Every structure is written in structure tokens, then in C-alpha cells.
Amino acid sequence: MTFATQLNAAILRTGSVTCVGLDPRLEQLPKPLRESVVEGKADSAAAAYTQFCCEIIDAVADLVPCVKPQAAFFEQLGPAGMVSLGEVIAHANRAGLLVITDGKRNDIGSTATAYADAYLGCSGPERSPWGSDALTVSPYLGRDSLEPFVEVCDRRAAGIFVLVKTSNPGGGYLQDLSVDGKTVYQSVAELVTELNSTRLDAEGYGPVGAVVGATYPEQLVELRKAMPHSILLVPGFGAQGGSAEDVRPAVDANGAGAVVNSSRHIIFAHKRPEFSVAADESNWQDAVREATLQMNEQLKF
Numbered sequence: 001m002t003f004a005t006q007l008n009a010a011i012l013r014t015g016s017v018t019c020v021g022l023d024p025r026l027e028q029l030p031k032p033l034r035e036s037v038v039e040g041k042a043d044s045a046a047a048a049y050t051q052f053c054c055e056i057i058d059a060v061a062d063l064v065p066c067v068k069p070q071a072a073f074f075e076q077l078g079p080a081g082m083v084s085l086g087e088v089i090a091h092a093n094r095a096g097l098l099v100i101t102d103g104k105r106n107d108i109g110s111t112a113t114a115y116a117d118a119y120l121g122c123s124g125p126e127r128s129p130w131g132s133d134a135l136t137v138s139p140y141l142g143r144d145s146l147e148p149f150v151e152v153c154d155r156r157a158a159g160i161f162v163l164v165k166t167s168n169p170g171g172g173y174l175q176d177l178s179v180d181g182k183t184v185y186q187s188v189a190e191l192v193t194e195l196n197s198t199r200l201d202a203e204g205y206g207p208v209g210a211v212v213g214a215t216y217p218e219q220l221v222e223l224r225k226a227m228p229h230s231i232l233l234v235p236g237f238g239a240q241g242g243s244a245e246d247v248r249p250a251v252d253a254n255g256a257g258a259v260v261n262s263s264r265h266i267i268f269a270h271k272r273p274e275f276s277v278a279a280d281e282s283n284w285q286d287a288v289r290e291a292t293l294q295m296n297e298q299l300k301f
């Protein structure tokens with residue numbers, strides 16, 4: 001089964017478009033985990049990240065279709081962090097969740113193949129320690145830098161999410177530039193649609209998804225139409241200000257075709273006053289589950 005088919009099926013099975021973002025930050029870990037970290041010891045921080053992310057996965061596995069580990073926070077810890085990232089990816093897969101690793105990778109074609117080998121494909125003899133169901137990818141090296149990823153997607157039933165319109169305030173500096181009568185993000189959307197065109201599953205979705213920020217609702221409407229064959233990954237909900245109303249247009253008529261990411265608002269829900277957490281933060285996993293249920297409820301369209 002292709003990645004798109006699997007993700008859409010998981011959305012319909014769970015009745016959820018929520019993607020839980022795994023962006024661990026040392027200083028925001030719940031107290032028991034924060035206190036287990038020995039200052040200056042990357043190994044102990046990495047062990048805390050593994051436990052934190054795996055317990056989040058266990059708390060939400062029956063509620064959502066996927067998780068999105070953000071590679072940067074693991075890379076920050078050096079080799080021990082990279083081992084932790086591999087453990088988190090494997091744990092999520094064992095729990096039945098699809099894994100979108102957020103690495104925003106890319107390079108010239110031959111190097112892009114190496115990135116694809118490292119990050120795509122969850123099973124089989126070619127699996128690397130970081131083999132994921134999908135990876136976020138930058139389009140700014142052009143078409144020949146995306147093709148190696150798509151070829152690996154074909155071989156390993158994996159997916160990519162190409163950055164089309166990002167959620168950050170400065171993204172428009174390049175993405176909104178007008179070239180030959182269309183914006184750069186419109187050109188990227190055309191390329192995404194073209195790459196999918198010969199690779200559609202029975203529901204009309206291909207392996208090339210697109211990242212479109214919840215913080216640009218008008219462009220989200222436009223880009224949903226421009227990329228009918230792409231699953232959209234919509235970050236920026238919650239902590240960055242995106243609302244349920246803003247993200248509703250990303251979802252297709254069947255209630256699938258998109259996942260909406262929230263990282264800080266879910267994984268650090270123990271810091272949010274609306275979720276009751278003991279003073280010692282020992283029941284932080286309950287807050288994660290409550291925040292996920294709340295987001296699912298908000299995104300019932």
C-alpha cells in the first residue's frame with residue numbers, strides 16, 4: 001500500500017487529522033524527566049527525549065494517524081540524539097502510527113538520493129535507523145533534486161512533503177516572489193502536481209505531499225485546489241495562531257487528504273492552565289492525551 005493510501009486510511013480509521021509533532025526541548029520537559037538529566041551529559045538528555053517521545057506516542061497512539069519527529073532537536077544532542085531519533089521512529093511504527101520525519105532535507109540529485117536512503121522506508125532490507133514513512137523536503141534546488149526522493153518513494157512505498165508555503169512570517173520573502181506572472185509557491189505547487197500525476201492511488205493521491213502553513217488561510221484554499229493529488233501537511237495550528245476555521249479547507253470531501261500538525265501545544269500541554277496537572281507534573285501524559293482529544297474535537301469537520 002502506498003504512503004498516501006496508508007495515511008488516508010489511518011485518518012479515516014482514527015477519525016482524526018491531528019499530527020502530533022515531537023519537538024522535545026530540554027527546558028520544557030515535565031519535571032520528572034527534566035530532573036533525570038545530568039547537566040552536560042548528552043546521553044542523559046537523549047535518554048529523557050526517548051522516554052518523553054515514546055510516552056507521548058503511547059498516550060496518543062489510538063487517537064491520531066501520525067506523528068512528526070523534528071530532527072533538529074535530536075541532532076542538537078549529537079550522536080546520542082540521533083540514536084534517540086531512531087528509537088522514537090521505531091517505537092511510533094510499532095505503535096501503529098505513521099511517521100513523518102521533519103528534516104527539511106535536500107541537495108543536488110546524487111546527494112538527495114543519500115538523504116532519501118537515510119530517511120525513507122520503514123521496513124525491508126534497505127531500512128536505515130531513521131527510515132520513516134515520509135520526510136519533509138525543500139524544493140529550492142529544483143526538480144532534479146526532488147526526483148531522487150520520488151524514485152525512493154516509488155520503491156519503498158514512502159512519501160515526501162515539499163515545502164510550498166511555510167507558516168513562518170518571513171516565508172514570503174522568497175515564496176511570494178512573482179516570476180513570469182506567478183508566485184514561486186505557485187510554481188512549486190505546479191511541480192508537485194506534475195510529479196504526482198503518474199503515481200496516483202485509487203483515491204487520487206500521490207506520494208508527493210505539500211507543506212502549507214495554517215497561518216496563511218487564503219493560500220491554503222488556493223493551494224488545496226492547485227494540488228488536488230497531494231496530502232497537505234499543515235503546521236502552524238495552535239502555538240503559531242492557526243485556528244480550526246483556518247485549516248478546514250485543507251481537508252477533502254471524505255474528511256481526509258490533510259494532516260494538521262501541533263507540537264508545543266500538545267507535547268507541553270502540562271504547561272497549559274486548562275489541563276490539570278499535579279504540581280510535580282507526574283501525570284503529564286494525561287495532559288498530552290487531553291490536549292490531543294481537544295484538538296481532535298476542534299478538527300471534526
Ligand SMILES: O=C(O)c1cc(=O)[nH]c(=O)n1[C@@H]1O[C@H](COP(=O)(O)O)[C@@H](O)[C@H]1O
Nearest residue numbers: 070136166167168213235239240262263264
Ligand atoms: O515542515 C514543518 O513541519 C513545518 C513547516 C512550516 O512551514 N512551519 C512549521 O512550523 N513546521 C514545523 O512544525 C512544527 C510546529 O511546531 P508548533 O508551532 O510547536 O506547533 C515545528 O516542528 C516546525 O519545524
